[in-house]
Amino acid sequence: MAHFAQLNNHSIVLRVLAVSNKDTEDENGNEREEVGVTFLQNIFGLNTIWKQTSYTGNFRKNYAAIGFSYDSLLDAFIPPKPFPSWLLNTTTAQWEPPTPEPPLTEQEKEQGYWYDWDEDSLSWLLKFTPRG
Numbered sequence: 001m002a003h004f005a006q007l008n009n010h011s012i013v014l015r016v017l018a019v020s021n022k023d024t025e026d027e028n029g030n031e032r033e034e035v036g037v038t039f040l041q042n043i044f045g046l047n048t049i050w051k052q053t054s055y056t057g058n059f060r061k062n063y064a065a066i067g068f069s070y071d072s073l074l075d076a077f078i079p080p081k082p083f084p085s086w087l088l089n090t091t092t093a094q095w096e097p098p099t100p101e102p103p104l105t106e107q108e109k110e111q112g113y114w115y116d117w118d119e120d121s122l123s124w125l126l127k128f129t130p131r132g
Contacts, residue, residue: 002036005064005077007049013068013077016053053077061093083119098122 002024006014017040024036033052040050053064061076062068068077076093086095101115101124112131115124 002031003053003055003063004036004040004050005053005068005070006040006044007051007070009049011049011070011072013064013066013070015066016064051077083117085119085122097124099124102126 001021002019003016004019005016008014019036019039021031023039024031024033026032026035036052037050041048051060051064051070053060055063057063059075060070061074062079064070064077065079067080069080070077071093074090074093078088078093079095081088081095083095083097085098087098088094089096097117099122101117104113104115110131112129114127114129116127117123118125
C-alpha cells in the first residue's frame with residue numbers, strides 16, 4: 001500500500017489517500033511515484049497535485065497529514081507551526097522551541113507533573129494534573 005497527499009496550490013495537504021501497490025507499479029513491477037500520481041489524477045482531475053508520503057517516515061521526513069505543508073526545497077512534509085517563536089529544524093522538518101523542554105524524573109511524571117510551553121514568557125511552565 002502506498003500513500004499520497006493531495007496538495008492545494010499553496011502546498012498545504014488537503015487529504016491523504018492509500019493507493020494499492022498495483023496502481024503505483026510500472027511495467028516492470030517497480031513502485032514509482034509518478035505512476036501513482038497519474039492514477040490519482042485520472043480519478044480526481046489532471047489539475048490535482050499529489051506527492052507520495054511515507055507512513056514510516058522513510059522519505060519526505062514526516063508522514064503527511066491534513067494541514068501539513070510540503071516544502072519542495074527540503075522535500076519534506078512539515079506540521080503546522082505550534083507557536084510563533086518555534087523554529088524549524090530543517091534536518092527533521094519538525095518545529096522546535098527556542099529553549100529545550102526541561103526533563104522530568106519518572107517520579108514527577110507518575111505524580112502528574114508535565115511542562116507546557118508559554119508563548120508570552122517564551123518559557124516552559126511546570127504544570128500538575130492530579131492522578132487518580
